[in-house]
């Protein structure tokens with residue numbers, strides 16, 4: 279069932295004669311756009327336009343407090359921190375479902391057989407109709423709407439009594455605060471609050487940064503489910519609002535008689551369709567299935583998709599579609615006979631740590647990696663799991679010989695989640711990061727405020743050399759066709775290539791003697807190498823793999839300086855004059871060319887015949903953002919905070935830490951907090967990353 283474009287109807291009127299009418303129209307518009315943005319993932323207006331409507335509504339509500347209502351889009355965040363949660367007795371108990379732990383097709387078969395037997399159906403009777411759903415790995419929530427307004431949200435608790443988490447649940451943009459007038463007077467919607475994998479990874483990345491900066495009391499989260507549960511059970515709704523939570527509806531609790539003209543539900547599928555039409559997200563994979571065979575096919579098909587889903591599922595759920603039939607089937611010991619969960623292999627498993635290695639990446643980043651006794655987790659055999667960095671390894675205190683929980687979900691790199699205390703060997707040594715690069719022996723340094731150690735060996739380090747060569751040979755850099763990773767690996771391991779320029783010294787005989795290298799491919803490669811010598815300055819610069827120098831920066835540098843020597847000798851101040859280059863990038867370029875062995879590499883490449891056309895330095899263009907002050911808040915989709923700051927400064931602008939009347943622009947990203955509110959209050963222009971990039975690119979007026 280595809281999630282239909284629910285609101286593709288006519289837009290509500292913009293103009294209304296009364297203030298109340300105008301407020302109502304604004305709220306409706308904001309609801310519609312929030313739904314398009316958060317649920318359908320298909321916004322039709324720019325973020326800044328949304329912000330403008332939001333600010334307008336806030337202004338009107340402030341001027342007319344008597345017109346404020348709890349279901350206004352401005353009221354998602356705003357509750358005070360609680361001391362504890364109130365208890366909520368569920369009107370209709372929140373049951374659990376029986377689990378077919380059997381991950382094989384038998385799980386679906388057993389369920390269907392039980393239902394058929396219960397209904398006294400024989401082999402010749404038609405198949406039973408089911409709805410097949412995903413089993414989301416989050417936490418169950420009951421949403422109670424009275425007269426169409428969300429009045430209470432409660433956790434499942436023990437099924438009878440849960441906790442009132444209304445304030446936190448209101449902050450989830452995917453959950454409607456209001457239902458259409460046709461909804462029953464009392465309508466309880468049930469579903470799963472969860473965190474998408476990308477939101478979980480981003481949250482943990484931010485947590486790791488906070489830990490690296492020495493902020494006390496911060497920790498990383500074990501998995502998306504725990505992160506979601508932690509956010510829902512946050513006493514301070516402002517913190518809950520910063521965690522990006524999502525929601526899928528899959529059922530109902532108490533419902534009163536339908537309204538006149540309102541929906542009457544005969545099947546579970548109709549119910550889901552109605553909930554979806556009211557704005558609740560329902561997973562697009564939800565299907566009607568006839569009999570066991572289609573359930574098995576569903577289990578198998580979703581099993582293949584599981585890794586590619588943007589969130590964790592631990593199985594699928596089958597439900598009898600016909601609600602009258604569900605009623606007839608009833609319950610056994612708190613579990614309905616009409617539903618079952620059919621699992622997939624677990625995404626977390628126990629194993630032991632055989633050793634801790636330190637890997638060196640292309641940019642010299644040192645990553646501690648636990649070598650594990652092979653374990654089947656999340657559908658594959660895992661033998662390595664990342665420990666991320668020194669702080670994480672130390673916080674989790676992983677030691678050789680330890681029994682650990684490993685998690686692998688989707689295509690995310692497997693990670694050690696935690697150590698099982700009590701199973702440690704007596705003499706297990708605490709892990710410490712080496713102070714030298716395990717590959718080349720150069721010093722490894724961790725700069726202040728950074729979470730990672732880096733090897734300072736640059737192009738001299740073999741670990742970086744392989745990657746450096748591949749980067750240089752990349753299609754978008756100097757481009758050497760046919761110089762792929764297998765070949766580079768062999769050439770570096772055999773010590774045929776010790777430094778990057780050695781690629782131009784490769785002879786036919788040396789190449790043809792390598793594994794799997796035919797004479798024809800060897801001569802093709804030599805031809806490609808020859809061809810690559812005629813390049814351009816931006817490609818060459820980009821190909822050097824200087825940290826923070828991407829294609830765009832390489833182009834900007836080439837345009838600005840015209841000649842390579844001018845770039846190699848430029849001071850940081852001169853580099854900053856280039857639009858696109860800020861202090862961090864400038865320092866990185868300077869550090870790179872200050873290393874004699876990097877300069878040596880450049881000279882040798884030139885000596886091998888690598889050339890490009892040099893130009894004249896460009897006239898220093900006026901900076902587009904001179905005199906403008908920016909404040910950055912929240913997480914931007916692509917640029918890190920440092921990058922954004924860097925680029926604003928490079929364009930002549932200033933970045934301040936807090937919003938004041940002097941602020942020209944607030945750049946807001948996801949989970950923007952109080953700075954955004956302050957900016958809106960002061961009428962400061964609020965822009966998103968796209969608008970910022972446009973400003974950065976625009977010429978000065």
Ligand code: IVH
Pocket residue numbers: 373374375376411412413414415416417418434470528529595614617
């Ligand atoms: S239906 C009476 N459907 O699994 C049936 N549950 O033990 C009530 N869950 O606590 C649950 N996805 O948190 C249902 N599509 C789905 C589900 C689902 C996840 C969770 C839910 C519940 C547990 C069942």
